[in-house]
Amino acid sequence: MKSRLSRIVLHPLYSVCKESRNWIDIHRATDMGGDTLTPLSFTPEEESSVLDQDDSSSLNLPYHPSYTPGEWIEKAGGMKLSDYNVPKTATLLLVGFKGSGKSSLVNRISKVFEDDKFAPERAQVSYNSSGGEGTYFLQEYMIPRGSSSICIYDTRSLSDDPSDNIAMLKRWITKGVRHGELIIRPSDNSSLRTRMKCKMLRSCSQSKEARMVNFVIFVVNGLAVLKSMDSDDDGSKYIQMIATTFNCPYLSFKDDKPVVIITHGDLLSLSERARVRVQLGELLGIPPAKQIFDIPESCDPVTELTIVDMLRYSLEHADKNLPHKNWLAEKVWF
Ligand SMILES: Nc1nc2c(ncn2[C@@H]2O[C@H](COP(=O)(O)OP(=O)(O)O)[C@@H](O)[C@H]2O)c(=O)[nH]1
Ligand SMILES: [Mg+2]
DSSP states (O other): OOOSSEEEEEETTEEEEESSSOGGGOOOOOOSSTTOOOOOOOOHHHHHHHHHOOOHHHHTSSOOOOOOTTTTOOOGGGOOGGGBOOOSSEEEEEEEBTTSSHHHHHHHHHHHTOSOTTSOOOSOOOSSSSSSOOOOBOEEEEESTTOSSEEEEEOOOBOSSHHHHHHHHHHHHHHOBOTTOBOOOTTOOHHHHHHHHHHHHHSOOOOSOOBOOOEEEEEEEHHHHHHHHTOSSGGGHHHHHHHHHHTOGGGOBTTBOOEEEEEOGGGSOHHHHHHHHHHHHHHHTSOHHHHEEEOOSOOOHHHHHHHHHHHHHHHHHHHHTOOBSSGGGGOOOO
C-alpha cells in the first residue's frame, strides 16, 4: 500500500515530500554534496523528458501557505517571542536591474497561490527587457491576494550608477517602503521627473503606512548573466554590477545575504542554467543549491515548487532577523 507521505521525484535537482497541502511540508532535496553543486549536463532527450513531466495533478496545486510572521523565530539566547517586534505582515523586497523580471515574478508567485486560475495578472510587466519605462512606483502585493501575512514589494529597477542604488536601498531598508510611493533617483533628468509626477497626479496617492523590509529577494536575468560571464570586456559589466549591489550592506540582515532568483532560464539549456547558478554562487559567495533559485517564466510543477521553496527560505530568514524590542540586544561591540 502507498504510504501517506509519498515521495515524488520530479527533477534531477529536486524531490518533494508531500503529506498535505501545507507548503511547509515541502523540502528541498539538493543535498548532492552540500554546497558543492557541480554543473550538470544533459542530453537533449534527458532535457525533454524532464521538461515534459506533468505531475501537477498529484501535487494538489495551488498551495495554501499557513505562515504567520514570527512563527519560525529561533528563540536563541534566552529570547522569547514577546522580546521581538513581530509585524502583522512579513515584507519581502524585490530588487534587481531593469528587465530582470521582478514584475513578472510577482505575477508568477501570485499565480501559485491563486485558487482562481482566471484571476487577472497583478503587476505591469514591460514588453521586453530594454524597452518601456518599467516600474517607477513601489507596489505592494499580498500573497495570496487579500491575505495579510506575506507581502511582496515590486520596486523601481536598480540604476547603472552605484551611488543611486546605495541611496535608494538605504532609504527602503532604513525608512521602510510605502505602497504607491514614486521613486525618483538623484540622476533622473527633469523631463522624466515631470512625466512621473504627472502620472502620480492621475493615480491615487501613496499609503500612509510604511512597512519595514524583513528580507530581500535579488532578481537576476539568467540569460544576461550567461552572456556577461562569457564576455571578457565591457560585456562583463552586468555581473560586476550584480556583485557590487548584492554586497551593499543595506541588503544583508546581519550575516544573512539576500536570496537570489535567476529568471529567463527557459531561454537556456539545463546545463547552462546549472552553470549560471554555480558561477553566481561563487561570485556572490552564497551556496547555489540553497540560496539561489531558478524560476523561469513557465508553469511547470518544478517551477511552482521552486517558488514555494524560495518563499519559505525568505520567510525563515525574515523571522530569524526580526528586530528585538530591547535595544541592548542590537548593540554593536567593537
Ligand atoms: N523568456 C522569459 N522572459 C521573461 C522572464 N521573466 C521576465 N521576462 C520578460 O522580461 C521582460 C521584463 O520583465 P519585467 O518583469 O517587466 O522586468 P522588471 O523590469 O524587472 O520588472 C518582459 O518582457 C518579461 O515578459 C523569464 O523567466 N523568461
Ligand atoms: Mg517592473
